[in-house]
Amino acid sequence: MNFKINDLRTSIEYLKTFPNQILETDVEVDPFAEISGIYRYVGAGGTVKRPTKLGPAMIFNNVKGHENSKVLIGLLASRERVGLLLNEKPEKLGFLLKESLNNPIDPIAVSNNEAKCQEVVHLASDSGFDIRKLIPAPTNTEEDAGPYITMGMCYGTNPINGLSDITIHRLCLQSKDEISMYFVPGRHLDALRMMYEKDNKPMPISISIGVDPAIEIASCFEPPTTPLGFNELSIAGGLRNEPVKLVNCLTVNEKAIANAEYVIEGELIPNRRIREDINTNTGKAMPEFPGYTGSSKPELPVIKVKAVTHRKNPIMQSCIGPSEEHVNMAGIPTEASILILLEKALPGNIKNVYAHPSGGGKYMAIIQFIKRSPSDEGKHRQAALLAFTAFSELKHVILVDEDVDIFDSNDVLWAMNTRFQGDKDIITIPGVSCHPLDPSQTPEYSNSISQVGISCKTIFDCTVPFHLKDKFQRSVFKEVDIKKWIK
Template identity: 55%
Template sequence: MTTQPDDTQQAEAGTEQVHDLRSALERLRRHPGQLIETDHPVDPIAELAGVYKRIGAGGTVARPTQIGPAMIFNGVTGFPGWRVLVGLMASRKRVGLLLDAPPERLTHRMTDAYRNAIAPVDVGPDKTQCQQVVHRADEDGFDLRKLLPAPTNTPDDAGPYFCLGLVLSSDPTGEKGTDVTIHRLCVQSKDTLSIFFAPGRHIDAFRKKAEAQGKPLAVSVNMGLDPAVYIGAEFEAPTTPYGYDELAVAGGLRGRPVELTRCLTVDQRCIANAEVVIEGEILPDVRVAEDQNTHTGHAMPEFPGYNGPANPALPVLKVTAITTRRDPILQTLVGPGEEHVSLAGLPTEASIYNACDKAFPGFVSEVYAHSSGGGKFLAVMKVNKSSDFDDGRARLAAMVAFGTYTELKNVILVDDDVDIFDTNDVLWAMQTRMQGNLDIIAVPGLAGHVLDPSQTPEYDPRLPAKGVTSKTIFDATAPYALREKMFIRAPFRDVDPRPWAPQLFGQDGQVADGEAPAPGGDAPVSRPKANHQG
């Protein structure tokens, strides 16, 4: 193990602008209720995730759960000196704070970043913080199971997982550049991980090219990052086609390029200010059962909310080095939680909005990738009808959404008087502006996502393969010709309520202390303060 001095750490941690994980945490510390720390000891095996399930996981996690603060565990059993962060992006409101946008405008913020992308740049050792501490696999005593506190989400997991490992690799032929994606990585031995690729992932295409040549694929696994990097990396084809480097979206979000540096033991690059980097190679023609060490039959909880089956044959990543910052923070997530909704959902929203805006400028004004679909399966789309013709245009916009984001399963269309972030308002529109025999359109036999257990031939024998599904449009918009006659909402007078209930409202007219539910389900977790004004 070697170390380098951390002479820039303190200065950078206090800067206002977010540029890495530590500056993101500093920003949250200035917003009460967004980040908590605990020194109480916690076991990374099932206990850590079990604690956060109750505090702030949200998403498709089994109830009881809620939207709550991000959390840093400073006392991780068996790993002195390590801190584990969970839930950094597990709130749309919190992501808005970190990406400099109101939560209801994050779709447009992501769209602008995609349209104004800035490619990453290479930097030298003087700007490389991720290699302040170096562990090489060719050294005696190297065991990643003892070096890194990889958690498990449940007692049934196949093993410890790195759930926020951003894998970076390059096309071995040099034709298609570099790609980054988050994949589930299960610890298999002292120096190996299994890696799961959903169908169509670009790094898997790189792996197959290398394997066809009998060669390993060099990768870096980057953890503990500026949230802009994680979220920008989740754009998918066709929005970011094969060969597109998604790190450019993070550059667009921050207005400056992501900085990369050379790995120490493989011919690859890594993110220079990452908290943790795993260097290694995906081996050709080597496969391993995901649960070979536990035989639980399960993998880990994925975004639909289920413990999926362990994969019987996954590619193997041979670890060659682990590098970290001094006093490192391992970042993780609760698999089905609201953090996945932010990671996957915001790029989903921006991709759909961008495609629809190109096809029908101004017609689709808002898109929300709903938490119940893990940010992938369900989109609520607000359309702005101005003629009878737009009754058909709304449904066509839903078809554009399906073509833009392959894994999308259901679309709910609503009018411009509906709050797409308020599930009760969306369900109200479905109850009063939709007839099942007229306004539900199902399109069978389309490509979907293999992690949905209903998208299997076992569920429906008519499906030809796992990951094929029926996609559905729920048109909860009022027919344009009838809007003024039958579908005008009751016109309440707009009154400032503060003179009557000052204890409930701040000076800006909003519920005091930020306790109003924010877009994406940030429900209040405390009671309004009493009125002490006499």
């Protein structure tokens, strides 16, 4: 790829060289519910309520109440588009991330004068300062607790050893200078926040919005693949073969991504909590990746905003929680994490792994397993068990043979229908911790579940027993060059 991508704008310009990847509109749009309502039909996909489909990313050039700002949605809501942006075949993206993880390049710091993200500065001490007017964050549905930042790269540093971490979190704009922050239990930034809170100190934090997609994908790696203290920006450096550039914030002791479209500088206030839906009282938060609207949380940590900086004519980047965009951001790192562990434990047996969209990139993985000899029988189920270890939020694993296209759901279901018997090919592992946003993980749903967040993990073995492989050969068609008949 000769076109060099190093930020959001170069990503957009590169995609414009391909047909049907970027759609722009100058028609005025209301960020309250309309942006997501429109994109649901254009290209959301994922677990969004039907009708929906995959399609181009969309740029809204005329956002009500936000002159000189644009909103981009759906940049990564297509595996093909992610492949274009990372210069890799869509089916090989998990392998690409695995290689980048094995060959990281640490980020570097640049001067404030070089930082495009600080071209325009708004201080919280300025009269009239209001993050809701400065940032065109969409409200995804009419029930949402408020405008949400859904693509914010949250960056914080360990107060003890100085190691930094970057992740994406649910951020609701609650007032002119306060943002609530939802942490799924076990997230690294929450561990850092608790270190500061233990000493009754505010935690400096930056939120970078609108960055190189390599950063957005890399930030979604999770433990044990990236343990506490591993800076995922080094994976983005490996993807681009050059370091990510960081810059010192202007009002807090933290760094931000230097070429971001927006940066929010602030502090997590110790022992301060806020009800997530304090402005709406709907009991709802926002649409989440399983396809349901998350319940608002009664007590969430609060970020006190100190400043907002941005590029001239900034582009706000957003996504729909249940969309294909979340699938790709969460799912491709999931695939890489599983591949890393399986290739070490079972070299030569794993052809590929796919984090299926129906699980939002987290709940379901399809493993393409190669049985080369009778001794490989049973190893495929070991692979499934290892996948649960590689990614703890995984709920279901489907095992298929090497002749099944794991990226074609019809082909996977064909394997389930012709190579699977429910009484012998289902393996259940009850009482295991999973992801808290699965609404079926409650004692009310099943008496086998002791508390919210506990799940029954399940393996669906849709592979042919090795000694029967000769009886399960797919029909072989003649190989032809169809160009002779179809131009």
